[in-house]
Amino acid sequence: MKLLLFAAAVVCVASSVTAQEIIRGIPAHQTVSVVKKSSRTPTLHLHDGSLLTVSYRETPGFRVVWTKNAKTFVLADSITHALMVQAAETDIDGDGKREIIIIKKITDDNLEATVFRKPEFETYYQLWSTFTGVAAVEFPGDNTVKIYDLNDKAGHYRFDRNGKLVALP
DSSP: OHHHHHHHHHHHHHHHHHHHHHEESSOGGGEEEEETTOOOOOEEEOTTSOEEEEEEETTTEEEEEEEETTEEEEEEEEEOSOSEEEEEEEOSSSSSOOEEEEEEEEETTEEEEEEEEOOTTOSSOEEEEEEEESSEEEOOSSSEEEEEOTTSOEEEEEEOTTSOEEEOO
């Protein structure tokens, strides 16, 4: 019994370390993650009072659902090709409004990131930017993103107003 508890603790610690390594610079209370074959359905309480839930089921795969005022909206669904999905809330462009980030870990060295934001005078999050990273990403909060490779070297990019990435010198 003790061995089983120890093994479960090791798996939980390994999962949380992996989650923290793919999105850097965001506090743990602003992010949730689920690994493949997990039965967990963690919920992130967003700054505006809404909820973000990440889940995994064998048939549909990973799913990220946003809930506000008892209504649910699917932000990502049927993600079957990922090993892990992590969702976070942070202000990536320094405008005082928080964006939702969904990171799909495809392999150990390949990530897919999707950024949702609320445009001016809108109440719902809309797709703003997508990009494919390598091993980890960091959002410093100044309208830039750092994309890290396996050797921990980062490329620094800026978001234009349409959400496209532009390399910084």
